[in-house]
Amino acid sequence: MGSTEKSINNNSFRLSVAPMMDWTDRHCRVFHRLMTRRAMLYTEMVTAPAVVHGPKPRLLDYSAGEHPIALQLGGSDPRELAEAVRIARPWGYDEVNLNCGCPSDRVQSGCFGAVLMKDPDLVADCVTAMQAEADVPVTVKCRIGVDDQEPEAVLPAFIERLARAGVDHFVIHARKAWLQGLSPKENREIPPLNHDLVVAMKARFPELTICLNGGVTTLDQAGALLAQGLDGVMLGRAAYHDPGHALIGADRFWGEDHVPDEAEVVHQMLPYIEAHLADGGRLHQVTRHMLGLFHGKAGARGWRQVLSSEASREGAGTEVLLRALEKVTGAVAAA
Structure with a gap:
């Protein structure tokens, strides 16, 4: 086709x-x-x-x-x-x-x-x-x-x-x-x-x-x-x-039931980000588009703060993204 x-x-x-x-x-x-x-x-x-x-x-x-x-x-x-x-x-x-x-x-x-x-x-x-x-x-x-x-x-x-x-x-x-x-x-x-x-x-x-x-x-x-x-x-x-x-x-x-949760989306992005970094890219080039993912949800502010302050640093890797995600999952667990 x-x-x-x-x-x-x-x-x-x-x-x-x-x-x-x-x-x-x-x-x-x-x-x-x-x-x-x-x-x-x-x-x-x-x-x-x-x-x-x-x-x-x-x-x-x-x-x-x-x-x-x-x-x-x-x-x-x-x-x-x-x-x-x-x-x-x-x-x-x-x-x-x-x-x-x-x-x-x-x-x-x-x-x-x-x-x-x-x-x-x-x-x-x-x-x-x-x-x-x-x-x-x-x-x-x-x-x-x-x-x-x-x-x-x-x-x-x-x-x-x-x-x-x-x-x-x-x-x-x-x-x-x-x-x-x-x-x-x-x-x-x-x-x-x-x-x-x-x-x-x-x-x-x-x-x-x-x-x-x-x-x-x-x-x-x-x-x-x-x-x-x-x-x-x-x-x-x-x-x-x-x-x-x-x-x-x-x-x-x-007519399709495709409803991933936001944390699942973050984890699915990791292989793509790792390949981007391996090609010489920078973390913030990707994560700048992800700042609003948890908008209005518990921990969203911490998510944005970690990505905004750390993703542009030299050598920043996917551990920054996972640390930002912890701000959300931790807030949900504490609620």
Whole structure:
């Protein structure tokens, strides 16, 4: 079975973890995969120029256990994006996603990300070129609009234009992006959410795969949105800051009972961390993604303190992780 069939047949998009710059690197994804076998995991956004001209293994390598995994690309030059897709094809990603939603200044200066919402014809050219080199689905992640655009008019027109170009899968961040005046962080929080508009897009385009991103923090919320007819829900910051609560139990959306406890996840990470250290890596490169694992639980503060203070020290090994875990298990035993 090819990657395209695998990704579609398994409905991996029913729940996914958003691409988050500086967060969803390969270490983070291995960690998340231990909590959910089925959710789609996205890479950090990688720019097409970086793939074409940069260190390809460093940018594209991942562990086989991360599947299903999507590569998110940023760019606005159809030929460059097509070349990036061609280069990445041997890596065997399950999906390639074009970023039309990131509002950061450096993204705008490169004329890609959310600013592309203003030029759907250019986006159509980009995805057409990408599809010509892809052997997996090419999808689009976008906002409901930018700046003074009226989302109720702009979003359906954007979707319809790209659907004519062959895109049948959209991940929609249910907020506008303000390209001037708001920081990227503020753009994730200040513009009001409009989940209803994204739900309406699924009703308007029933033949398309429509997934919602933005403001979803729990699996119960995700389930409620799926019950409204959406094809998928994407979790962002909640999956990073409180991964145990956001991801453990997620496989219920595929009818599977995979519910590891947090301590089990820590122990399952040990072989991966030991291999990373043996290759010359540093402990904190992995454990920085694990700080929120016990969020809200007894001993969570001690867990974070040990990892924050000791994992970055020269020569730190898995004994630090186990010492941090003792802060949690000891607190539970004392309760």
